[in-house]
Amino acid sequence: MTEQQKNTWKMGKRDMVFLAIITAVVVILVLGSTDRKTIPVPNDETHRNTTARAQCMICHDAAGVRPQPATHTKMERCFLCHTQPEGWAGAPQ
Ligand code: HEC
Ligand code: HEC
Incomplete structure (x- = not known):
């Protein structure tokens, strides 16, 4: 790889797919955590x-x-x- 190629890296299709997967995982974890709250003690x-x-x-x-x-x-x-x-x-x- 020449110096020129290193400096002109552009986001390729595989990078986009990778980024999309990471984003999806983060979103799922954030949304999922709200469902996992423990049952509250009733206020009575x-x-x-x-x-x-x-x-x-x-x-x-x-x-x-x-x-x-x-x-x-x-x-x-x-x-x-x-x-x-x-x-x-x-x-x-
Ligand atoms: C480490 C966390 C934790 C602690 C500490 C804890 N609980 Fe729980 N409790 C849970 C979770 C999670 C559930 C949901 C049911 C399950 O998967 O066990 C639950 C469920 C319950 C339920 C049943 C709810 C239902 O609708 O069936 C009762 C009653 C309860 N806990 C009472 C207590 C009491 C009393 C104490 C203290 C002695 C206590 N818990 C301490 C996490 C905890
Ligand atoms: C006199 C009996 C009694 C005592 C004492 C009592 N509970 Fe409960 N508890 C109940 C009953 C009955 C329910 C379910 C009905 C309701 O929602 O009130 C309940 C519901 C719960 C729930 C929710 C689980 C569900 O099924 O919705 C939790 C959590 C819990 N109690 C924790 C506690 C903790 C912690 C203490 C002590 C600080 C405690 N309870 C003391 C009778 C009791």
Whole structure:
């Protein structure tokens, strides 16, 4: 390749296809991320005033009224993933 050829590189068809694919992937990832938000904690009397995990689990363990899915994480801090209801009574987490 001569010096002249190097300096006169132009975008070819394959470069355009490559660019189009990259753009599509980015767009899909950005749009897809909005669908993957965790289910929020309902904003009701019960959920605003429950401030201990043990209390949550009375209703949400396997024997509760609304069990977590069997595959659910065993992580302690529910609000890391589930949005806190507005006006939650507990300390900010
Ligand atoms: C007195 C029982 C009770 C307690 C305590 C309780 N929940 Fe719930 N929770 C429910 C019920 C029943 C539902 C489903 C009906 C609804 O939308 O209110 C629910 C729904 C949810 C949902 C939404 C899932 C869905 O099916 O829509 C999340 C997330 C959740 N609770 C998290 C929590 C967390 C975190 C705590 C502790 C801060 C907690 N809950 C305390 C009874 C309870
Ligand atoms: C690491 C993130 C994470 C943490 C921490 C977490 N959850 Fe979840 N939870 C999820 C996801 C994601 C789902 C959606 C269902 C699934 O795929 O497991 C879910 C689903 C649920 C559901 C069922 C919702 C339904 O409609 O069936 C309940 C109830 C729930 N979580 C309660 C809790 C409670 C209570 C805690 C705290 C002890 C907690 N979660 C902590 C991520 C989390």
